[in-house]
Amino acid sequence: MNSLNPKSAIDRAKSFFDTPSSEPLVDDMLWVRLRELCLGLDLLRHPDLPDDAYHPEAYSDVLTALQCGHLIAVVHGQNSTIPRPTWQRLPAQTAFESMWWNGSLFDFGEYGAFEGKLPVVARGEAQSWLSVEASRKVGRPAKVPHALEVYDQIRPMGKQPEESWKELARDIRQAGGPTISHETLSRAVREQEKRGG
Structure with missing residues (x-):
């Protein structure tokens, strides 16, 4: 233990x-x-x-x-x-x-x-x-940080009002990022914005 x-x-x-x-x-x-x-x-x-x-x-x-x-x-x-x-x-x-x-x-x-x-x-x-x-499974890439990195690259000005989170999650995957749910992406982006990222 x-x-x-x-x-x-x-x-x-x-x-x-x-x-x-x-x-x-x-x-x-x-x-x-x-x-x-x-x-x-x-x-x-x-x-x-x-x-x-x-x-x-x-x-x-x-x-x-x-x-x-x-x-x-x-x-x-x-x-x-x-x-x-x-x-x-x-x-x-x-x-x-x-x-x-x-x-x-x-x-x-x-x-x-x-x-x-x-x-x-x-x-x-x-x-x-x-x-x-520490509780995250070792060896598995962290999805959220990678998804946020790709998000910042493909949307440097942030999410546009007419875009849905589902579309953004799909665009991240198509740009080489991880498969991530639109709910997780939405929460992660809001948290990043609160932290001033």
Whole structure:
């Protein structure tokens, strides 16, 4: 039986990493570094995993959540939100290899004003997201984030009043997105709009 919950998984992940001297200290009761969030998700899904092992899916899933607005990262010490397009420049398929999760954003030349800044997620938000995400079947692509990504590509200005949600769900599928019900799509788009996505 898995004795880990989102809070204890984050705590265990925080104890695994040494903070480099060049990285600012973070209030661990309020904030979660991205590397801690990735490892926390991995630990929840694979509780017997040694802390120094990893499954790339956890890193891809955290990056996808940032890209879709399901997780919001802010600049540590400034609390300015790092917008979704910043994350969308990185391919989720190589999320582990690109090292965006390991401290400050650097060496990519694509982060603009966020270059050299430390992204963090509010601990409460991280724990809530982990509780949902950890129960998702591993290995199955997340339909909603993928559908929202395709939706944003084919409808950059949003849904038109004359369009039905059924038509949009069909258009997403025809554009290479997942099969998703029109009810789920409608809820996901409204939630994304509420979050400012």
